[in-house]
Amino acid sequence: MSETVRYGIIGTGMMGHEHIRNLALVEGAEVTAYADPSLEQRWWTAQLGLEGATAYEDHRELLARAPIDAVVVASPNHTHRAVLEDVFASDLHVLIEKPLCTTVEDARYVTERAESHAGVVWMGMEYRYMAPLARLIEEVKGGTIGRLHMLAIREHRYPFLPKVGDWNRFSRNTGGTFVEKCCHFFDLMRLITDSEATRVYASAAQDVNHLDERYGGDTPDVLDNGFVTVDFENGVRALLDLCMFAEGSENEQELAATGDAGKIECRIPESTLTIGRRNPRRIETAKVEVDPAVLSAGAHHGSTFVEHLGFRRAILDGTAPQVTAEDGLRAVMIGAAAELSAAERRPVELREL
Ligand SMILES: NC(=O)c1ccc[n+]([C@@H]2O[C@H](COP(=O)([O-])OP(=O)(O)OC[C@H]3O[C@@H](n4cnc5c(N)ncnc54)[C@H](O)[C@@H]3O)[C@@H](O)[C@H]2O)c1
Known part of the structure; x- marks a missing residue:
């Protein structure tokens, strides 16, 4: 080739x-x-x-x-x-x-x-390849915050955009908001905690968005806000805080990883990373730069470009993909567990799926 x-x-x-x-x-x-x-x-x-x-x-x-x-x-x-x-x-x-x-x-x-x-x-x-997030992952894995115990991911953004035929208005087409949108965050949780999810509890609803829309008599049924807690095998607990009527937010994604020695936060699109140490207490914030040409080629903070560099390299070198179908499956499983948990108002064990 x-x-x-x-x-x-x-x-x-x-x-x-x-x-x-x-x-x-x-x-x-x-x-x-x-x-x-x-x-x-x-x-x-x-x-x-x-x-x-x-x-x-x-x-x-x-x-x-x-x-x-x-x-x-x-x-x-x-x-x-x-x-x-x-x-x-x-x-x-x-x-x-x-x-x-x-x-x-x-x-x-x-x-x-x-x-x-x-x-x-x-x-x-x-999302793994968004520059500030990639830095956060690197720092957690490099031991900067000691042993990781908590991971909080907040996405506060605008509602689902119009799509070709508005297929994204119905859970039957998308898998539901926690599968469709939030599989990214469940993938990040697995990657950052370096562990597999065991239990999911979600409190969520469709309270604001798309309620006045009609498609052949059907009203959209996609969740627009919720909290999802995810327990991992290694004891790390993770939280997703999702709100899709939050255009008033300064950042779309904010992550905080806290360990026994410190805390790392990152913010997108502000593109900043804060590293805070406990002892002695020291907090430093730095800007994470991304090439403007790459930033303007998409809506995902330059990550699609980095993803393609990796995909092309794997093709040419015959190496394994960095993100596998199995990773995709695991993210869908956590999302599906969160959908089920919200619907039945109970914790869901991953082994149920
Ligand atoms: N990685 C991300 O952050 C991200 C962001 C947005 C969308 N997506 C994903 O990308 C995919 C497309 O989403 P989108 O936002 O571009 O939606 P879209 O509605 O804008 O585009 C989908 C396109 O697929 C076409 N299509 C429908 N059936 C097809 C078929 N059988 N074969 C080929 N084309 C077909 C439609 O005509 C349409 O042009 C979805 O899986 C979505 O979840 C990922």
């Missing part, structure tokens, strides 16, 4: 376009094809100036005919399983947008299939 990796993008909505814009910044990456059933989306994608790229209406045509080495699956969550079954019939490398699937059953099935796939299967959990 040459040093240029040729990509096909399956699903060219908001996230597909973010992948295309970021791949344009990656040396040795070329988007040669894309597939989307929506004529309008194909038209928008044609405006991105992808010279020589072929548009397909059906992803199966792209898989059969396009001159590609790898695909990015950026179609809606509920299509992932079916699209991946077609991808697994090829030997193409694949980057799968989160969440892996909308249900634990589908995610388990896909993970099993991924294990025997010839190409690299990379799970898109790009």
Whole structure:
């Protein structure tokens, strides 16, 4: 294989376009094809100036005919399983947008299939690569705060955006807010605690957003705020504080990891990292710089670019993906446990799933 990796993008909505814009910044990456059933989306994608790229209406045509080495699956969550079954019939490398699937059953099935796939299967959990967050992870793992005991993740943001056909308004299409959006945070919890979740308790509801919208008589049913506590095997406890009617927030994500020797906080998009030590008490805050060209290529603080560097390297070097389908499955499981916990108002043991 040459040093240029040729990509096909399956699903060219908001996230597909973010992948295309970021791949344009990656040396040795070329988007040669894309597939989307929506004529309008194909038209928008044609405006991105992808010279020589072929548009397909059906992803199966792209898989059969396009001159590609790898695909990015950026179609809606509920299509992932079916699209991946077609991808697994090829030997193409694949980057799968989160969440892996909308249900634990589908995610388990896909993970099993991924294990025997010839190409690299990379799970898109790009929050790992947001620069301030990557620094926080590095410091925790490097022992800066001693032994980690608590991890708090706050996401206070705007409501779900309009999507092509507004598929994201219904849990049946997304897996529910804790699977769809929050799988990122459950993935971070696993990575930072270096452990697996055992028990989840969620208090959550849909109190504000989308309640006045109607789709053929149906009202959206996605949670818009909640607290989720997650107990880990190694005794670390983690908290997710989610609010999706919080446009009044200065930062969208704020994380705090506290150990017996200190605390690390990071804030996005402010892009700052604070390291606080207990003894002697010393608190320092530093800005974490990100290349402005990379920042403006997407909505995820430059992380999609870093993710693509890793995916391309794994393809060329034949190395294991940094984020596996199994990681995707585990994040879906915690999200599904949180959805169940909120619905039944009780703690859920992961082994129930
Ligand atoms: N990593 C992140 O932070 C992040 C952010 C946003 C979205 N996403 C994920 O990216 C995926 C796409 O989300 P989006 O926000 O771009 O949605 P979107 O609605 O903007 O785009 C989805 C596109 O997929 C197309 N599509 C539908 N069925 C298809 C199929 N079978 N084959 C090919 N294309 C198909 C639609 O026509 C649409 O153009 C979802 O899985 C979503 O969860 C990830």
